[in-house]
Amino acid sequence: MQETTSIHTDLFFVGGGHTHAIVLRKIGMEGLPPGVRLTLITNLVDTPYSGMLPCHISGLYDFDQSHIDLRPLTRFANCRLIMDEVVNIDPQQQRIHCRHHPPMAYDALSIDIGSTPGTVAVPGAKEYGIPAKPVPRLLRAWHDYLETLAGASAATIGIVGGGVGGVELALNMQVRLQQVVGPGANIHVFHRGGRLATGRSRATQRQLAKIFRDRHIHTHLSESVCGLASNAPDAVQVHCESGLSVTCDRVFWVTNASAAPWLSHTGLSVGEDGFLQVQDTLQTLSHPNVFAVGDVATMVNHPRPKAGVFAVRQGPPLYENLYRYLAGDRLKPFKPQRQFLNIIDLGDGNAIASRGRWSAQSVWFRRWKHWIDGNFMALFHQFPAMEQRSKPIAPDKPTAQCAGCGAKVGQSVLSQALARARSDFPEIQQWANPVKIGLNSPDDAAVVAIPAGKLAVQTVDQFPALLDDPYIFAQICVNHCLSDLFAMGATPQTVLALATLPYGTDAVQAETLYQLMAGTYQALSPSKTWLVGGHTTEGPQLSLGFACNGWIDPDQILTKQNLRPGLSLVLTKPLGTGVLFAADMQLAAKGRWIDAAVTSMVQSNQQAMDCFRAHGVVACTDITGFGLLGHLYEMLPRSANLAVELSIDALPVLPGAHRCLAAGYRSSLHDRNCQVACQVSNPQPQHPNYPLLFDPQTSGGLLAAIPTGRVPDCLTALNQSGYVHSAAIGEVVPGTGQTPFAIRGLAS
Structure with missing residues (x-):
């Protein structure tokens, strides 16, 4: 207890x-x-x-x-x-x-x-106007516009709306445009009111009117914009009800707020x-x-x-x-x-x-x-x-929770969550079904038919949640676990789930399990892999894992240790998930860095293996907990006189990973992974990419060995399939009888 x-x-x-x-x-x-x-x-x-x-x-x-x-x-x-x-x-x-x-x-x-600013009623505003909200869209449009002005000597923008928001935008945009194009910066403000900064005091309005005059900002008061039009790139005509028409490069819309x-x-x-x-x-x-x-x-x-x-x-x-x-x-x-x-x-x-x-x-x-x-x-x-917080979070009155089989999640929770999740994916019923006994008729174990002439490939993995979002975490976990099958060239068929749900009421646990299972089905769907059962317990924190099963032809097994000279190594995903989430635990990782890491982790390696097969893959592994160098070391046969030359500059890296490393953050597994560093003949710890050789990855990329002459076409195919960070990172060469790894390409 x-x-x-x-x-x-x-x-x-x-x-x-x-x-x-x-x-x-x-x-x-x-x-x-x-x-x-x-x-x-x-x-x-x-x-x-x-x-x-x-x-x-x-x-x-x-x-x-x-x-x-x-x-x-x-x-x-x-x-x-x-x-x-x-x-x-x-x-x-x-x-x-x-x-x-x-x-x-x-x-x-x-x-x-x-x-959001109200623009829908004005013809052309949706197509040619840039609303002030959502702000990220405004900033993207603004920075893109500034890039187009490189080398220009003039710029003209229009701002529709002369309230406080429009006034501040006009004044600050003028300052930035003057820095870029000099005195050729032209600002036009269109306002249906008779004074700028509607709602502010008359004194404020008079001050702003003088400032606009002194700074030569064109102010069009008592003008109602009735339409925007464009007949050329970087040319937007602002039409007013009075007949006034002004041509601008861009038009920013800062009118009265409207609701979603x-x-x-x-x-x-x-x-x-x-x-x-x-x-x-x-x-x-x-x-x-x-x-x-x-x-x-x-x-x-x-x-x-x-x-x-x-x-x-x-x-x-x-x-x-x-x-x-x-x-x-x-x-x-x-x-x-x-x-x-x-x-x-x-x-x-x-x-x-x-x-x-x-x-x-x-x-x-x-x-x-x-x-x-x-x-x-x-x-x-x-x-x-924590000790500086004024009122630490008070715990519940402790409740005794059982261990052993008493920690299993209730049957009603399981049935509700699974039924709700399966109903979200009706296409499952159209798949070829090897399952004889599974979730549709629950029993003590699942029964699955193995096709004649096929071999079974099995793997298992489980880890605590590194994200608070159970739906996305489940997708990451599925892709992480299935990668072992893809790396061996197997076709996934079934998985068994191993889940631990945080202690809670039946309703709370059913909701959490539903989100997990919905994410699981979402990630299993591209490979048409069946969820056939599993085991769910209660615990202090969320965790998830899968026992995965796939089929393969005996002559199609792709193992790690087939390296030989004349092969190049291609990595499909960027490195850095370990250090990023280590920093995240200390509140030191920026959200956009974690977003980029999540985007990488939710990407399946299935299509990457299809690309490798089409380009003569000889050996493959997936990069996970042991880091790039640890998994690459497993690919080198101990009896063969081989070595790998790594191009350290070529390693793809997730945004923010270098900054987190420089700040001293490391995954808890990093030091143990560094034990393989003794196998490197010329370590270069001063290189910013060097620590990433030992960074443990979650749902990392595939590392494949393919004939060197086929690398350019393979990289093109990988990019077209969405693996935009794929890179050739090294070559297999004859060994020298010394350490198996050499690093080349130190950045100055």
Whole structure:
């Protein structure tokens, strides 16, 4: 028997806006009621901070300075991170529907997805306008545009919308364009109002009008844009109702905010403008277990402008009320202030500060804003150690959990989750079926027919979850385990699953197991491999593994030790998963680095082996826990006088791996893998790629030996099949009787 914590409530955050970021940090510092599992769903791992966005566009701040990295923040808050876009919410069934994940069940929910500029009603705006949101699209378009201006002496852009957002964009874009093209930078602002910065004081509006005149920004007031058109590349015509027409290189759309269209189909309380309506407690009017904050929400008793300052101020009361709701306590009303400090960045080192009717311009306000923004962002770049947290997370009242067979997951959990997952993949019934007894008629063991003349190839692997997303983790695990079969040239047929689910209620465990099985079926589907059974237990953390079985013709077996001179070595995936996830455990890996690693790990090696077979593969292995050099060492027959010359510069590397290595992070298996370093005749530890020779990989690539003359065609085929990081990394040569490895190509 062992004492442990049991999960009974799932709290989901949809969107990684400013309010949720603040709440996540408070959860990391102060915790949640015991037994609550927290999950964030977002399609942006780097959420832009609106206060710094204009200065990022002008070039004053770099990407990391102006974005909140949600990956380390969620790990600090002990929050699962699901990378996907929410497309619907069913509050009756309490299910969240995403674009690329199966539905997820929630008990309580908070929504913070922001808003988007309204462009649909204007002809041509969707095709030729660049909306200010989502911000990543805006930034991509902006940086792409700047690249086209290399060597140019003039640039013309249009900005539709003269509110505060449009004003700051115009001023900061002008500064950046002048750095690129000089005085030939032309900015046109189209605004249907009679004054810039609608909603701000008259003093602020007069100051901005003078600044626009002094900086020669073309201001078209009382002009309603009625259409965008284009008849040539880099030429967009802005047509106004007055008859005014201006040709621009790019047109940026910064009009009034609008809500995501799918919200109106959810059954949640929305207003005529499509935004969610919430009470003073930040709960939606229609469903008390659904909260909403930031731009997506309207407080019906205290309507306020869609401004970042209100989203930031909602952080503490949202945390307080979520905690109270989960603990069963009475919620506290929140009333936002009517007046607030607003600082408009002018892009040139000055800023206008205003509150109510008061307004003034000074370089000191810009410095004040820099200090405010820097302190805010430091909250998400610097996390205190566990002992510095003000209120450590309180554990549940310990519950005794059995070991042995008493740790098995309940039968109802298994049947519910498996039935739900199988129903998501009806195409399974169309596959050729070697299974005589399996999940369709559960018994003590599965019975599978072996085709005449075939040999069985078997392998097994299991490891703890390296991701909080069970659906994606399952896909990684399947691909990792099946790679052993692909490396030997076998065709997968069946797998048995070995899963450990965190302690929790039946409903929580059924949801987790469903996500695991849905991811499993998703990854098994391309190879038409059958899940025929398995074993599921309870434990302190999620883990998954598979016993995999495949068939092969006796004369088609592809082993490791067939190397000979005249062969080249081709690696299909980049290295670095071990060090990246070691850094991730210490909150030191950027979210975009982990995203790139996940993209690599969810890629199956099946098509890579098809490419290798078509190009005369002689020997193959997959790169996993022992690292590249460890697995390559296994490929060298001890009795043969062979050596391998590695081109260390040619190794493909995942983004961020070098920075994590330089910072001193290593996988716990790294040092043991380094024992094979004594087999290298000329080690080059100063080379940034050298430590990656010993980095353990999860769902790594295939390493294949093929005739040297066929390497170019093979690499072309691999790239066309999606293995864009494939590279020839070495050659097999006659041995010298000394160590079997030599490294060449040291970077200067």
